[in-house]
Amino acid sequence: MVARRRCLCDRLSVDVLSDLLQRAQATDALVRQIIARGPWSVTYADVPSLSVVATLGGSACLRLDDGVPRMLQAGDIALVTGVGSYMIADSPETPPSYVIRGGQKYTLDGKPVEWREYLAPRTYGDGLPGATTMVRGAYDLCGGAGERLLALLPPLAVVPATPSTTPALDLLTTEVAREEPGQDAVLRRLLDFVLVLALRAWCAETELPSWYQALSVPGIGDALRVMHEDPAHHWTVAELAAKVGLARATFAARFTKLVGQPPLTYLTGWRMTVAADRLRDTTDPVATIARQVGYEDPFAFSVAFKRIYKQSPTSWRGGESLH
Incomplete structure (x- = not known):
C-alpha cells in the first residue's frame, strides 16, 4: 500500500510539473x-x-x-x-x-x-x-x-x-x-x-511551497491535478471533495491547511495565471480567454483578473506587468 501511494504521488507531481513546464516555455530549448x-x-x-x-x-x-x-x-x-x-x-x-x-x-x-x-x-x-x-x-x-x-x-x-x-x-x-x-x-x-x-x-529533499508539498497528500494532490488539468470547469468545493472521495468539510479544511488557501481561492489564482499567459501569448479575444478559464461573463473575469494583477486584461495584454 505504501509503495502504491508513493507511485500515485509521484504521478501527481509529474502531472502538475509537466503542466507548468509546458505552459511556461516560450521558446525551444x-x-x-x-x-x-x-x-x-x-x-x-x-x-x-x-x-x-x-x-x-x-x-x-x-x-x-x-x-x-x-x-x-x-x-x-x-x-x-x-x-x-x-x-x-x-x-x-x-x-x-x-x-x-x-x-x-x-x-x-x-x-x-x-x-x-x-x-x-x-x-x-x-x-x-x-x-x-x-x-x-x-x-x-x-x-x-x-x-x-x-x-x-x-x-x-x-x-x-x-x-x-x-x-x-x-x-x-x-x-x-x-x-x-x-x-x-x-x-x-x-x-x-x-x-x-x-x-x-x-x-x-527540500522544503518547498505549500502547494507543491500538498501534491503528495492523497485527495489534495488529486484535487490540485484536476484543477490544473481543467481550469475551465465550474468547480465547486463539493464537487472537488466528491471527486477525491472526501467529505466536503474535511476536504476544505485539509486543503486550506496544506495549501495555505481555500480550494476556490487557489483555483482562482491558477485561472488568472493561465489567463495572464494566454493574454500575452495569443490574440484570442478576452471573452474567449475568460471562457477558457471558467468565466462565462467577461466582466466577472475582468474583475477577478484586476484584483490579482492590479490592471485590466486589456491593459495587461498591451503593456508591462505591474504585478
Missing part, C-alpha cells in the same frame, strides 16, 4: 554537449531563466556570479536559475577562457572567435582520452507559469545521480550528437524528461 580534456572553461553570459547542466563522465566545476565553486560528479544534474552568468570548468583552479553570449563565442576582452571545435552536431570540445563529458540545456521560461516553476528552485540546485536520472541522461547524450529528421523535437522532449526527474529528486 537549446541542447549542447561538451567533450573536453582539462584544462578548459566556458562562461555563459546573458543566460535564459533556467539551465540544466549535467556531468556525464568525469567531473566538473560550476561557478555562479558569487564565485563559490560547486563540484559536479558523473551523473549529477545542476539546475541554474535567475543568474546573469555562470562558468563551467574542469577544475576550480582553471581560470576563465572564453565567453558564450547570444550563441556567439568571444574572448574575455570581447573579441568574436570562430567556432572550430565541433566534434558532431551540437557537440564541441577536443574529444581526447580522459575528457569530461557534459550536456547543457537552456530554457527561456515565461509568464506566471514560469514564475511558479522557478519559485521551486534556488539560483543553483544540484541533484546527485540517481537510478532514474542516469539512464535519462545517457539517452539524452546519445541523441544530442545525432542529426535526424525531427531531432530538435526529440531533444526537447528528452530535456523536459530530465528536468522533471531532476525537479522530483530536488523537491523530495
